[in-house]
Amino acid sequence: MSARAWTGMRGIAPVPSYVIMQPTTLCNLDCAYCYLPFRAADQRMPVEVAESVAGTVNGWARLVPRFSVVWHGGEPLAAGRAHLAELMAPFTGVEHHIQTNATLIDDAWCAFLAEREVRVGLSIDGPADLTAQRVNRGGRPAYQQILDGIATLRRHGIPFAALCVVSDPRPGLAARLYAFFLELGCYALGINVEEREGVNTRDTGHAAAAVRAFWAELTAAWRADPRIELREIEWALRYAGAALAGTDDDLLPRHLDPIPVIAQDGRVVLLSPELAGFTDPRYGDFASGRVPDTPLDEIVAAVAARPAGWIAEYLSGVEACRAQCPYFGFCGGAHAANRYFEHGRFDGTQTDHCRNSKISLLEGVLDHARQR
Amino acid sequence: MPDNADRPAGDGGPVVTPSAGLSALLAEAQEVWVARARDADERRLADPAQVPAHAAARPGWRPFEDAFPTFYQFTNRPR
Numbered sequence: 001m002s003a004r005a006w007t008g009m010r011g012i013a014p015v016p017s018y019v020i021m022q023p024t025t026l027c028n029l030d031c032a033y034c035y036l037p038f039r040a041a042d043q044r045m046p047v048e049v050a051e052s053v054a055g056t057v058n059g060w061a062r063l064v065p066r067f068s069v070v071w072h073g074g075e076p077l078a079a080g081r082a083h084l085a086e087l088m089a090p091f092t093g094v095e096h097h098i099q100t101n102a103t104l105i106d107d108a109w110c111a112f113l114a115e116r117e118v119r120v121g122l123s124i125d126g127p128a129d130l131t132a133q134r135v136n137r138g139g140r141p142a143y144q145q146i147l148d149g150i151a152t153l154r155r156h157g158i159p160f161a162a163l164c165v166v167s168d169p170r171p172g173l174a175a176r177l178y179a180f181f182l183e184l185g186c187y188a189l190g191i192n193v194e195e196r197e198g199v200n201t202r203d204t205g206h207a208a209a210a211v212r213a214f215w216a217e218l219t220a221a222w223r224a225d226p227r228i229e230l231r232e233i234e235w236a237l238r239y240a241g242a243a244l245a246g247t248d249d250d251l252l253p254r255h256l257d258p259i260p261v262i263a264q265d266g267r268v269v270l271l272s273p274e275l276a277g278f279t280d281p282r283y284g285d286f287a288s289g290r291v292p293d294t295p296l297d298e299i300v301a302a303v304a305a306r307p308a309g310w311i312a313e314y315l316s317g318v319e320a321c322r323a324q325c326p327y328f329g330f331c332g333g334a335h336a337a338n339r340y341f342e343h344g345r346f347d348g349t350q351t352d353h354c355r356n357s358k359i360s361l362l363e364g365v366l367d368h369a370r371q372r
Numbered sequence: 373m374p375d376n377a378d379r380p381a382g383d384g385g386p387v388v389t390p391s392a393g394l395s396a397l398l399a400e401a402q403e404v405w406v407a408r409a410r411d412a413d414e415r416r417l418a419d420p421a422q423v424p425a426h427a428a429a430r431p432g433w434r435p436f437e438d439a440f441p442t443f444y445q446f447t448n449r450p451r
Contacts, residue, residue, distance in 0.1 A: 219397075223397065223400060226400075226401075226404045229408070234401065237397065237398060237401045238401075239388070240388045240394060240398060241398045241401070241402075243386065243387070243388035244388060244390055244394070244395075244398070248388075326385070326386075326387050327387060329387075330387070362387065362388075365397075366388065366394065368397070369391060369393040369394040369396075369397045370391060370393050370394075371393070372393040372396065372397070
């Protein structure tokens with residue numbers, strides 16, 4: 001299929017399939033690669049913001065078999081159990097997810113999570129030397145605290161997925177990482193190659209050959225012991241199989257999911273959570289509205305019907321990707337935040353993130369297949 | 373702006389082309405996905421409270437909602 005034939009990812013859907021909530025800006029860690037600007041401040045989401053969001057989301061959830069509410073941060077557990085319980089309480093008929101650094105997890109948190117059937121994703125970057133960039137506010141490694149939290153989850157029988165940030169993808173790393181996560185006991189794993197966004201301005205331009213070799217090695221490791229659902233590798237395989245079957249155009253959503261992010265103060269940022277909390281002379285604060293001043297469904301519907309400002313610019317960027325990039329069917333176009341933080345605008349196309357986490361990924365998986 | 377400066381060769385042609393190695397890899401992946409769904413079915417029969425119905429829904433890709441809270445970081449919304 002040529003790059004110009006892709007039919008998905010046109011415009012923004014008026015109803016999302018999930019929302020992301022920021023219960024607090026605070027994080028008890030101070031990871032070297034973090035993009036969040038206000039993670040040292042404990043600014044908590046007022047309950048009336050959650051009530052307003054739930055007023056919309058509960059209706060959306062009735063329309064579909066499953067609807068997710070993702071509690072992200074900062075560190076969401078830093079909001080405290082009592083406050084998080086108040087924020088979750090207005091939601092009905094949804095599945096709650098939490099993405100946590102795991103350091104605060106104890107028996108009481110496990111009871112909280114189990115009672116609400118919260119799905120847990122946690123962040124750890126591999127063995128101690130590879131997780132060394134995850135440090136507390138005193139600059140001390142958080143590794144043991146993370147492991148302690150994970151051990152508590154396991155003791156309570158709470159399954160968890162893991163996200164792993166890789167700052168320097170290179171040959172020789174992937175097999176060690178995968179072995180670590182097999183031992184850790186996660187049921188699923190996602191690999192985030194470090195991105196240059198937010199307040200993280202570190203260079204992310206890696207040699208393509210090294211990154212491809214990393215992904216090829218990870219493919220081999222998964223193939224040897226596929227107990228973990230490995231997000232990137234399995235998604236690439238799914239795409240490759242569909243491409244060979246001629247059904248790859250069916251994989252992308254017809255419209256972009258708006259992915260509403262509700263910041264702690266009620267501001268609603270669509271499409272890229274990483275933009276929340278930033279301002280730009282050209283684009284303002286990237287927010288499309290604010291709850292409870294305006295209901296969430298009205299905010300999303302208005303943008304879907306009449307994209308303007310940076311979102312209109314981003315949609316033109318998606319079309320540029322569609323027209324130019326042979327990998328569009330695999331990724332659906334560069335993410336908004338990556339475009340902005342790498343290019344300074346939204347209508348550019350290929351980013352470091354594209355190269356590291358999409359193009360080299362797919363090519364690395366194919367490299368592995370060719371080597372066998 | 374570094375647009376497409378690093379575009380790989382073969383632009384415009386298919387990114388994925390058939391090969392014996394790829395076919396073998398895809399066949400193994402399919403076996404993994406079928407086994408994963410079968411295992412979930414069996415665990416659900418043994419203890420319905422521990423395995424939700426959707427976990428055993430079909431062989432293949434785990435439902436999006438189960439995979440990751442932050443799957444958006446990888447792709448907007450897989451179907």
